[in-house]
């Protein structure tokens with residue numbers, strides 16, 4: 001992907017851990033550390049943050065150049081397996097799932113909303129399989145809006161259709177993504193894994 005080409009940095013790769021991710025760890029009701037998946041982890045900013053706070057993290061990403069930077073970031077933080085590892089894979093396929101253990105936290109910052117409808121359905125099936133009952137799926141995504149005459153992004157109804165009956169939508173925090181003159185409506189979604197098994 002050109003965004004991660006040598007010498008360039010994609011606009012989302014600010015190096016800053018989102019406050020919503022910090023809140024999971026350092027907020028008033030922190031999640032107890034466990035296994036986490038960072039899906040579409042990019043250069044590993046949040047994955048490394050979680051691992052530094054006691055989580056056992058797997059970052060999944062399909063762009064090798066992003067993973068090189070993620071591994072470098074982890075090395076720089078003095079982290080190695082089993083605290084953190086990065087796996088190259090397409091989250092809409094099965095090949096990266098082979099040795100995945102169930103996780104308490106599935107984190108997705110900006111991956112799901114870019115997938116095709118078919119890819120989203122496969123992704124949701126993977127999440128149902130891998131997030132343990134009671135576990136959390138925390139998702140940052142564009143909300144449904146028009147761009148260049150096309151509807152893009154997700155909304156709560158869409159997520160409920162996609163993830164039901166395995167998850168319930170526990171919370172939505174509306175936000176906006178401002179890049180230059182562009183403002184995109186976004187949201188943080190919290191889906192909780194139910195007991196029901198696929």
Ligand SMILES: C[S@@+](CC[C@H](N)C(=O)[O-])C[C@H]1O[C@@H](n2cnc3c(N)ncnc32)[C@H](O)[C@@H]1O
Pocket residue numbers: 001012013014039040041042043044045046060061062063066089090091092108109110111114
């Ligand atoms: C908006 S970026 C966010 C990256 C990272 N989560 C962050 O917060 O910096 C979305 C990421 O998802 C990755 N991605 C998109 N589709 C993917 C797929 N099918 N499989 C694996 N990674 C994917 C992209 O390569 C990109 O790194």
